[in-house]
Amino acid sequence: MQLKAALANCPELTALAEHVRSFAHMLTHLHGDQLPDWIEAASATTELPSLRHFAQHLLRDLDAVTAGLTLPWNSGVVEGHVNRIKMLKRQMFGRAGFELLRKRVLLSA
Incomplete structure (x- = not known):
């Protein structure tokens, strides 16, 4: 209930929560093929500069990040x-x- 109240009062927080949920879904279900779309959506958010910065840094090593979000192996x-x-x-x-x-x-x- 507290989360819903906080999200209702802050539209930026609502957008951030949605981006984080979709990234977590990619991470837990190994859907790395959705990463370019997520980066594009996150980069388009002007009200969340930290998220945009994070998304743009993922592009630096896109192949490795995609492999990490797709392949079942880890270290x-x-x-x-x-x-x-x-x-x-x-x-x-x-x-x-x-x-x-x-x-x-x-x-x-």
């Missing part, structure tokens, strides 16, 4: 491992050498 597992290793490195900073870090990384996996 989530790899990024998770990298994040875990970086956390272990931060915990051990200045305390031990490479061999102990190596053992701890291998044992935590």
